Amino acid sequence: MNKVLFFAHLRDAVGKELIEINASGKTVGELKEELTEKYHLPRMETVMTAINEEFASNDEVIQDGDEIAFIPPVSGG
Amino acid sequence: MNKVLFFAHLRDAVGKELIEINASGKTVGELKEELTEKYHLPRMETVMTAINEEFASNDEVIQDGDEIAFIPPVSGG
Amino acid sequence: MNERYSRQILFSGIGREGQEKIRNKHVLIIGAGALGSGNAEILTRAGVGKITIIDRDYVELSNLQRQQLYTEEDVSEKLPKAAAAEKRLRAINSDVEIRALVDDATPEVLEELISDVDVMIDATDNFETRMVINDISQKYNVPWIYGACVGSFGMSFSIIPGKTPCLNCLLRTIPLQGMTCDTGGIISPTVQMVISHQTAEALKILVEDWEAVRTSFVSFDLWRNQYTSLKMGKAKFAGCLSCGEDRTYPYLDRENMTKSTVLCGRDTVQIRPSNLGKISLERLATQLLSLGYKVKGNPYLLSVEMGSERMVIFQDGRALIHGTKDLIHAKTIYQRILG
Amino acid sequence: MNERYSRQILFSGIGREGQEKIRNKHVLIIGAGALGSGNAEILTRAGVGKITIIDRDYVELSNLQRQQLYTEEDVSEKLPKAAAAEKRLRAINSDVEIRALVDDATPEVLEELISDVDVMIDATDNFETRMVINDISQKYNVPWIYGACVGSFGMSFSIIPGKTPCLNCLLRTIPLQGMTCDTGGIISPTVQMVISHQTAEALKILVEDWEAVRTSFVSFDLWRNQYTSLKMGKAKFAGCLSCGEDRTYPYLDRENMTKSTVLCGRDTVQIRPSNLGKISLERLATQLLSLGYKVKGNPYLLSVEMGSERMVIFQDGRALIHGTKDLIHAKTIYQRILG
Missing domain, CATH: 3.30.310.10 (TATA-Binding Protein)
Structure with missing residues (x-):
């Protein structure tokens, strides 16, 4: 199983900060697509992904137990 | 084994942020005394202790693998 | 939409209703040094109904490095901090009722001020006054927000009577020799980060979003890139003389000052x-x-x-x-x- | 001891030598909105030798909720932000050489300003200008500090050419529809917390304490009590057009603006x-x-x-x-x- 954390407006879109799903074997890109569809997440292609508090690219493969976080870069200032 | 983290001036006194020692079976109070002697730490009786990111009192017993942190409340402002 | 606070009203945690609440609240800020001036500026800009700020000190040249309401002119005029703060806060937001007191925050003075206060902000530089604030908070059931910093190290904790442990639970005795900015130095980013935590908590309390109020004790070191957040449930001390069952509010007693x-x-x-x-x-x-x-x-x-x-x-x-x-x-x- | 900066000199990360360095450095702040005014105030108080701040906008009533250099008078005079900022910064610290420009931060303008700059602070509100800053940083080997916020959510990342990944590595393309303060709202504690991180990093860079500079990407949510710090080593992209081997600095090209x-x-x-x-x-x-x-x-x-x-x-x-x-x-x- 994997914990998936959502930050900022992604959290609002999903309705909670944390979900638990089984994403092991999937790439980050595949997980993004799946979640985009399920939760209608906006613009996931520009969202930063972390696996276990380390930056991960779209083709990285998720292992069982990995903690995933999605952090949308924002532009306000 | 246990990781022990020092914050603020305690870190300066010890010379590093993190040490690894075996403290399992000791109480927080005993560990404080031991470290005070070894590193000449100032006023440990007023320093807050956390075990695994949770506040711990002086009579709490440390388990193997516990992460200890010493955080001195400061008065500046 | 009220144009002035439009960006704050847009934020989902506040909204129009939250802004209305903020408008009707009273914040007491104890101290007008680094933490006090920064907290006061943010809350004044946020449109809090009434802000009382109390300080016994004068503006000095060495304050300007981090105390954000003051200018070189305030130093040359040797203005009391409370007076200089009041002048700037009024120029920033004439909607807010600012009350500035040049006085020592003794138990007597604070007990007189507390009646309609919704939250107290700790901007003092010593544990003795903090223990007085802590007792007042418990006695009159008013939350307060501890904040402190030295060098690049800072901390904050929200104290809600009846819910969280109090400062006396945590410290049991006053540390006699805490590090201060006059002994350990201070950089202004540290001050600002403590203020960020204190004012975020204050806004949550003012809009009565009790769910959002932080129950953990935050400490951080900006130079060493550390940030920790400690669960504090176990810190509650049943025998505490400030918040326990047999409470005496010891720091309101003149003998202990x-x-x-x-x-x-x-x-x-x-x-x-x-x-x-x-x-x-x-x-x-x-x-x-x-x-x-x-x-x-x-x-x-x-x-x-x-x-x-x-x-x-x-x-x-x-x-x-x-x-x-x-x-x-x-x-x-x-x-x-x-x- | 220089009385004015005594508390900063006392801090072990700076000291007398560090203060001397700060005194001889030049910081370029791009934007004089919420992040820009706060960064400028802290660095001015800290005694940076020279500060250049550039902004194309005017002070409006809805700015006062979070933009700390400005007053109601600046709104009624419709002053350009750069001009209003300059006036206040001079009153705060006459030691600092303040240069304020009412202008759009285009590649041409920034390339003209960059020559003796030691660090750039991102205080813009859009990714397009950030990508320009990012290319300028790589081309002229000047660090910059990304900062951004919306609502109670904020982030910061220090970009050191030759050492850390750059913003183009992270984003690959510019997000067209980033959340802004005009769509998601903003509270001032969030702004201040981003500023704390940006100015702490700026001070480390100014005193040349490269060991202390944060290499992780910080993001936080003050209302939801979250704080994360991500290791970024893997984000470096060899084929990056801004910092890779075959770089073209695409965002300095007028075609891409x-x-x-x-x-x-x-x-x-x-x-x-x-x-x-x-x-x-x-x-x-x-x-x-x-x-x-x-x-x-x-x-x-x-x-x-x-x-x-x-x-x-x-x-x-x-x-x-x-x-x-x-x-x-x-x-x-x-x-x-x-x-």
Whole structure:
């Protein structure tokens, strides 16, 4: 199983900060697509992904137990 | 084994942020005394202790693998 | 939409209803130094209905490095901090009722101010006053937000009566020799980060979003890139004299306060701290020397030159401040060094 | 000891030598909004030798909730932010050489300013300018500190050429529709916390304490009590056009910039963004409606009333701003909504 954390407006879109799903074997890109569809997440292609508090690219493969976080870069200032 | 983290001036006194020692079976109070002697730490009786990111009192017993942190409340402002 | 606060109303945690609540609340800020001036500016800009700020000190040149309401002109006019703060806060937001008091935050003074206060912000520089705030908070059921910093290290904790542990639970006794900005230095990003935490908590309390109020104790070091958040449930102490069942509010008792007395016929004030206990004169001497102070001493006392004053500190924490008859000024000097 | 900076010199990370370095450095702050005014105040108080701040905008009433250098008087005088900032910064610290420019931070303008700059602070409100800063940073080997915030959510990352990944590595393409303070709202504690991180990093860079500079990407949510710090080593992209081996600095190329043109004979400016690509008009409409804007539209375009102007947005991101001939004003309005 994997914990998936959502930050900022992604959290609002999903309705909670944390979900638990089984994403092991999937790439980050595949997980993004799946979640985009399920939760209608906006613009996931520009969202930063972390696996276990380390930056991960779209083709990285998720292992069982990995903690995933999605952090949308924002532009306000 | 246990990781022990020092914050603020305690870190300066010890010379590093993190040490690894075996403290399992000791109480927080005993560990404080031991470290005070070894590193000449100032006023440990007023320093807050956390075990695994949770506040711990002086009579709490440390388990193997516990992460200890010493955080001195400061008065500046 | 109220144009002035439109960006704040847009934020989902506040909204129009939250802004209305903020507009009808009263915040008491104790201290107008680094934390006090920053907290006051943010809450004034946010449109809080009424802000009371109390401080006993004057604006000095060495304040300008981090105390954001003040200018070089305030230093040259030697304005009291509360007065200088009031002037700037009014220019920032004339909607807010600002009450500025040049006074020492004693139990008597705070008990008089507390009646319609919704939250207190700790912007003091010593544990003695914090313990008074803590007792007032418990006695009158008003939340307060602890904040403190030295160097690049800072911390904050929201204290909600009946819900979280109180400061007395955490500390049990007042640390006599806490690090202060006059002994450990301070950089302004640290101050601002403590203020960020304090004002975010204050806004949550003002809009009554109790779910959102942080229950953990935050501490961080900006130079060493550390940030920790501690769960505090276990810190609650049933026998606590400030928040336990048999509470006495010990810090509202005059007996437990630092006493300052002008010594008759001499240009000297004596300071006698509340919790007498030995301090390490040797360690204090080393520390003060490394900071560039002129220090002389023997096993029984230390003598420190501080500008036009000279402070003599005894092992039990008692001190004589020579060169002044001003009780409040003497206490300020004392707490700058001894926290 | 220099009395004014004594508390900063006392801090072990700075010291007398560090203060001397700070005194001889030049910081360029791009933007004088919420992040810019706060960064400028802290660095001015810290005694940086020279500070240049550039902004194209004017002080408006809705800025006062979080933009700390400005007062109600600045609003009523409609002062440019750079000019109002300069006035206040001078009153705070006459030691510091303040240069304030009322201008758009285009590649040309920034390339002219960069020569003796030691660090750039990102205080912009859009990714397009950030990408320009990022390319300038790589081309001239000057670190910059990214900072951004919306609502209670904020982030910061220090970008050191040759050491850390750059913003282009992280984003690969510019997000066309980033959340902005005009769409997601903002509270001032969030701004201050980003500023704390940015100024702490700036001080480390100014005193050349490269060991202390944070290499992780920080993000936090003050309302939801979150704080994360991500290791970024793996984000470095060898083929990056800004910092890779075959770099072209694409964002310094005029072809890749948002173009604004006054439409002949009409009181209208056309904005054509650099990275054309479909945007979701439906989502944008829902968002703007929920924020209280008057929105009309069809599958091909949206029309939004914004005070005295009206913006028509097409699917490819192109927009017409009716009611103005001022290119910079039009671009400001556009980026407020589209980030």
